[in-house]
Amino acid sequence: MRTYVTLCLLFSTLLGFSQTASVKGQLQGPDKEALAYVNVALMNAADSSLAKAGISDESGVFEFRALKAGNYFFKAVTLNMQDLTKPGLTLTDGQLLDLGVVGMTAKTLEIAEATITATRPLVEVRPDRTVFNVQGTINSTGADALALLRKAPSVTVDNNDNINVLGRAGVLLYVDGKRLPLSGQDLSSYLQSLPADQIDRIDIITNPGAKYEAEGNAGIIDIRLKKDKNLGANGSVSTTASQGKYGQANLSGTGNFRNKKINLFGSGMFGVGKRFDNMKFYSLQNDIIQDEINENLSDARNGNYRLGLDFFKSKTQTFGFLVGGNIHQSDRTNFNRIELSPQSNPEAIDSILVANNTVDVGRRQQTYNLNYRFDDGKGKVFNVDVDYGNYRNTTLRYQPNLYYDATESNIVTEVIKQYDTPSDIDIYTAQFDFENKLLGGLFGAGAKFSRVVSDNTFLAFDQTNGVYVMNDSVSNLFDYDEMVYAGYVNYQRELSKKWNLSAGLRVEQTDATGNLTAFLPELQEPPVELNYLNWFPNLGLTYQISQQNSLSFNAGRRINRPDYNVLNPFNNRLSELSYEKGNPFLKPEIVNNVELGYTLAYRYNFKLGYSHTTNQITRLIAPDTIDPRAGYITWDNLASQTIFSFNVSAPVQITKKWNAYFNLNASHIDNQADYGNGAVVDVQAFTYNIYQQHTIDLPFGFKGEISGWYSGPGVWGGVFLYESSWSLDLGLQKKFLHDKLNVRLSASDIFYESGWDGYSDFNGLYSTGGGRWDSRRVSLSLNYRFGNDNVKTRRRETSIEAEQKRVGG
Numbered sequence: 001m002r003t004y005v006t007l008c009l010l011f012s013t014l015l016g017f018s019q020t021a022s023v024k025g026q027l028q029g030p031d032k033e034a035l036a037y038v039n040v041a042l043m044n045a046a047d048s049s050l051a052k053a054g055i056s057d058e059s060g061v062f063e064f065r066a067l068k069a070g071n072y073f074f075k076a077v078t079l080n081m082q083d084l085t086k087p088g089l090t091l092t093d094g095q096l097l098d099l100g101v102v103g104m105t106a107k108t109l110e111i112a113e114a115t116i117t118a119t120r121p122l123v124e125v126r127p128d129r130t131v132f133n134v135q136g137t138i139n140s141t142g143a144d145a146l147a148l149l150r151k152a153p154s155v156t157v158d159n160n161d162n163i164n165v166l167g168r169a170g171v172l173l174y175v176d177g178k179r180l181p182l183s184g185q186d187l188s189s190y191l192q193s194l195p196a197d198q199i200d201r202i203d204i205i206t207n208p209g210a211k212y213e214a215e216g217n218a219g220i221i222d223i224r225l226k227k228d229k230n231l232g233a234n235g236s237v238s239t240t241a242s243q244g245k246y247g248q249a250n251l252s253g254t255g256n257f258r259n260k261k262i263n264l265f266g267s268g269m270f271g272v273g274k275r276f277d278n279m280k281f282y283s284l285q286n287d288i289i290q291d292e293i294n295e296n297l298s299d300a301r302n303g304n305y306r307l308g309l310d311f312f313k314s315k316t317q318t319f320g321f322l323v324g325g326n327i328h329q330s331d332r333t334n335f336n337r338i339e340l341s342p343q344s345n346p347e348a349i350d351s352i353l354v355a356n357n358t359v360d361v362g363r364r365q366q367t368y369n370l371n372y373r374f375d376d377g378k379g380k381v382f383n384v385d386v387d388y389g390n391y392r393n394t395t396l397r398y399q400p401n402l403y404y405d406a407t408e409s410n411i412v413t414e415v416i417k418q419y420d421t422p423s424d425i426d427i428y429t430a431q432f433d434f435e436n437k438l439l440g441g442l443f444g445a446g447a448k449f450s451r452v453v454s455d456n457t458f459l460a461f462d463q464t465n466g467v468y469v470m471n472d473s474v475s476n477l478f479d480y481d482e483m484v485y486a487g488y489v490n491y492q493r494e495l496s497k498k499w500n501l502s503a504g505l506r507v508e509q510t511d512a513t514g515n516l517t518a519f520l521p522e523l524q525e526p527p528v529e530l531n532y533l534n535w536f537p538n539l540g541l542t543y544q545i546s547q548q549n550s551l552s553f554n555a556g557r558r559i560n561r562p563d564y565n566v567l568n569p570f571n572n573r574l575s576e577l578s579y580e581k582g583n584p585f586l587k588p589e590i591v592n593n594v595e596l597g598y599t600l601a602y603r604y605n606f607k608l609g610y611s612h613t614t615n616q617i618t619r620l621i622a623p624d625t626i627d628p629r630a631g632y633i634t635w636d637n638l639a640s641q642t643i644f645s646f647n648v649s650a651p652v653q654i655t656k657k658w659n660a661y662f663n664l665n666a667s668h669i670d671n672q673a674d675y676g677n678g679a680v681v682d683v684q685a686f687t688y689n690i691y692q693q694h695t696i697d698l699p700f701g702f703k704g705e706i707s708g709w710y711s712g713p714g715v716w717g718g719v720f721l722y723e724s725s726w727s728l729d730l731g732l733q734k735k736f737l738h739d740k741l742n743v744r745l746s747a748s749d750i751f752y753e754s755g756w757d758g759y760s761d762f763n764g765l766y767s768t769g770g771g772r773w774d775s776r777r778v779s780l781s782l783n784y785r786f787g788n789d790n791v792k793t794r795r796r797e798t799s800i801e802a803e804q805k806r807v808g809g
Contacts, residue, residue: 021091022440022494024063025099026377027056027076030106031260032315034060038078038104045071045087059375066494069093074102081106096437098378101315123153123649123661128209128540130154130649132202145199145223146191147748147775151709152202153663154647155221156689161188162619162716165218166206166609166645167667167687170560170589170617172216175223176322178367178387179213179429189363193302193328195250197238197781198269200226206609207538207554207595210488210504211433211444214536217560217591217613225306226254226267233257234787242779248273250302263310271302274774281769286628289346290577291339292769300330320371328363336575340629349406355399355575362394379442381435391425401576415576416463423456441493444504447486454480456568472519478568482512482530482561492540502540508559509533514567514584528567528584534559552597562586562617566635580633587637589615609645609667616641618671619717622679623765631765638673638681638718657697665689671718679763685721687714705731705746722758727751727775742783749775 023042027035038056042064043049051072052064062076074086081104091097124131132152150157156164163171173180173187182190203222205212212220235255242248250271257264279294308322334357340350367389374382396419403413433446456478461468490504514528538556545551566582573579591613598606616638624630645667652660666688673681693707708728715721731746757770 021067021069021093021095021097022063022065023067023072023074023089023091023097023099024061024379025102027060027062028101028103029081030103033258033260035078035081035104036060038062038076038081041075042067042072042089043075045073045089059377061375061377066497067091068497069095074099076102076104078104094440096440101377123651123663129203129205132204134196134199134201144192144196145194146188148196148199148202149191149221151691151707152204152221153649153691154204154206154665156665156711161191163218163221165204165221166607166611166647166665167643167669167714168218168591168593168611168613168645170217170591172213172220173223174220176225177222178369178389179215182391182425189328189330189361190326190365192275193271193300193326193363194223194304195240195252195269195271197240197250197252197783198225198254198267198304200224207540207556207593208558209502209538209540209556210490210506210536211446213448213450213484213486214506214508214534214557214559215561217558217589217593217611219558232259232787234785236783236785238781238783240779240781242273242777244774244777245276246274246774248275248777261312263312264308266305266307268305269303272300274299277771277773279769279771281767283631283765283767283769284343285623285631285765287343288629289339289341289343290629290631291341292578293335293337295335296332297334298330298332300328302329303327316374316376318371318373318375320369320373322367322369322371324365324367326363326365328361330361332359332361333357334359336578338575338577351406351412352404352408353575353577354402354404354408357575358398360394360396362392364392366390379435379437381433383431383433385429385431387427387429389425389427391427392422393424394422396420399573399575417573418461418463418468419573420459420461421457421572423454425455426453427451438491439493441491441501444488444490446488448484449486450484452480452482454563456480458568458572470519473523475519476523476569477517479515479517480512480563480567481515482510484511485509490538498544500542502538504538506536506538507533508536510561510588512561516569516584525584530561530588532588534590548601550599552595552599554593554595554597556593558591558593560589560591560617562588562635566617577627577630578632579630583635586617586635587615589613589617589637603651605647605649607645607647609643609647611641611643611645613641613643614639616671616718620681620719620762621760621765621767622763631767636673636675636718638671640672642670644668654694659695661693663691667714669715671715673718675763681718681762683715683719683721685713685715688712701734703733705729705733707731716758719762720758720760722756725754725756727754737784740785742781742785744779744781744783746779746781748777748779752776 027038029035036056040054040056040062041050042052044051052067054062054064056062069092072089072091074089076084084102084104086102089097124133130153134148146157146161149155149163154166162169165171180187180190201224203224205222206219208220235253237253239251240249250269252267252269254267274297276297281292283290283292304326306322306324308320311319313319336355336357338353341348342350368387370386372384399417399419401415401417402411404410405412429448429450431446431448433444435442435444458476460471460474462471486506486508488504488506490502492502494500510530510532512530516525518524536557541553543551566586567584568582569584572581591611593609593611596608617635618638619633620636621631621633624632645665648664650662652662654660668686671681671683689709689711691709693705696704698704708726710726712724713722727749728751729746729748730750731744733742733744735742754775755770755772759768
């Protein structure tokens with residue numbers, strides 16, 4: 001009832017604001033195709049000065065709001081089309097003028113004169129997100145999705161490949177607008193199998209609105225894959241080879257055919273290669289010193305494909321189908337060696353444990369999407385998405401644990417184990433979204449149903465006299481079934497020429513059950529039941545101080561639910577003395593985020609953030625309660641986490657041929673928890689991250705790039721304090737064959753300083769350590785584009801662009 005009253009008050013308040021005029025329309029080309037990202041402007045008829053400037057969206061729709069009554073003319077300018085001018089627009093107070101479909105005419109080109117220079121900026125800051133344009137960086141060559149995220153603004157990746165945004169953990173990963181249900185090592189493996197050459201851009205949404213699901217404390221990262229929108233047949237073929245300590249290579253291709261009725265598109269990739277990561281730990285617990293070495297090597301084969309069809313039934317209706325798949329197969333070896341000695345005499349080694357693990361890993365993924373979209377071009381939009389995805393993961397680990405004497409020449413004890421841990425995940429979703437004009441603004445509403453079913457098997461075997469026998473005391477099954485029912489409303493409008501408002505409310509009902517099935521009756525535990533209703537309001541305000549200065553305010557509430565990986569109480573052992581396990585008693589964490597932003601001259605962006613999380617789910621390192629020598633990693637709820645953050649994003653044109661981009665993140669983190677018996681978390685850390693990229697036009701058509709990052713000390717999880725690290729990359733690019741062939745050469749982490757070092761001190765276990773991986777590499781990439789999109793025109797500065805430069809846009 002209170003929610004209903006609040007919404008009524010909100011809408012009645014909005015009615016009280018005076019309505020101002022607006023103009024909208026849709027740009028289409030000669031074949032009735034939507035023209036996206038066209039420069040548009042509304043000019044004052046009296047003196048041809050700029051009244052409003054903008055850009056058309058992906059559907060070709062543009063809109064100017066908060067206009068005064070008066071006389072105007074409309075302009076639209078883009079490459080390959082004749083400049084369009086539409087005069088004689090007269091607006092009265094409160095008028096909503098719809099220009100309908102505005103057609104543009106193809107430009108007649110003289111190929112002999114042609115050169116195009118059209119490059120997207122590396123980073124775009126939009127009202128609701130930050131866009132990292134991967135195609136704008138040469139040094140993405142040879143990288144994968146996880147490596148790109150390390151370079152993305154506001155994003156950091158820790159030593160366990162956990163992804164943080166603005167210092168906050170719990171980010172939700174999407175691919176092409178669809179949520180990835182993976183986490184932990186499964187997510188890391190998927191991102192490492194996705195080559196950068198297939199990625200168009202990465203959208204970083206730190207405070208999503210009510211339309212987006214509330215999962216993900218740190219917001220949403222949406223990885224958008226390449227999709228050609230040109231008419232006719234187009235495509236590209238790419239190959240990349242890179243060499244670090246080991247070699248990697250992949251071959252990929254994209255293609256599409258588009259006409260007035262259909263758009264058929266697809267892509268595929270196959271890659272092979274090895275990668276390594278090494279870790280060292282020196283730990284002290286129960287008066288025992290452990291000097292540990294971990295060396296991991298993975299020999300992987302990856303492949304993926306996407307195939308989609310859009311059918312344009314009419315100008316307003318589109319039906320779409322998309323199917324995608326991913327396969328990953330790897331053979332992994334893990335060398336784990338631990339020296340054990342008493343704290344009183346560290347030089348007197350008691351014994352040495354050596355565990356040479358071999359692991360066979362398989363990952364298979366299939367996703368399907370059906371879509372229907374109605375858009376009348378006048379503000380009314382109805383969209384339906386139905387999705388199904390299945391993920392089949394297999395892991396078979398062979399683990400011989402050999403205890404040697406101090407000389408490491410005689411085996412004292414031998415314990416050989418084998419683990420078979422397959423997991424199957426099925427995801428079903430249906431989503432409905434509706435938008436329409438209301439009270440001078442845009443009203444939206446929608447609903448979503450999602451179900452995640454995860455079946456996890458953990459079978460542990462002991463070898464006795466050459467025969468493997470299942471150990472029923474540590475083997476079990478864990479089934480997780482989660483259903484989320486959600487609905488939302490949101491509203492946005494211009495309150496005045498300077499003020500804009502967006503507000504929304506989302507409600508989600510979560511019903512989840514985690515069922516542990518033990519093989520011994522005395523180990524059986526009751527199911528974990530999670531049933532709760534949550535409300536997630538959000539509010540956004542922008543204030544245009546002047547033509548080149550604007551402020552923004554965003555506040556929202558989000559949730560992070562524990563998933564099957566962190567709930568499952570399996571003991572996943574790296575060796576007899578080192579393992580990790582889940583926690584079936586985890587609670588969902590709730591975060592309240594507040595952000596204040598300032599934009600100068602449409603280019604320089606500053607953001608202050610505050611977030612407070614209750615029941616923060618975090619990773620902890622602790623000693624085993626039974627074996628005084630053993631330690632483990634688990635998940636638990638902190639009492640609270642408070643983060644203050646600051647971000648600066650600044651593109652700078654140093655000279656005509658030298659462009660730079662700088663991004664600074666800084667945050668102060670305060671973790672608090674008391675688990676009793678002296679297990680207290682009281683950790684404060686200030687951390688910062690600096691990313692910079694310089695792109696320089698060189699003689700003879702070459703383009704060079706220098707980029708790098710520096711990460712200051714900080715905290716991972718609840719208690720691990722890490723030291724600073726940095727990386728420097730170099731890149732060179734040259735185009736041939738009338739710009740159809742693009743050749744890139746890059747060198748990453750050339751000084752090999754991107755590793756990590758740090759320590760933790762919690763509940764009687766002190767541990768210090770560090771790690772390195774195969775980050776120093778040299779890569780060569782060739783990309784050849786074909787089709788009818790290779791038309792070149794002379795690039796000239798349009799009147800709109802000249803005016804935007806004058807006012808700083």
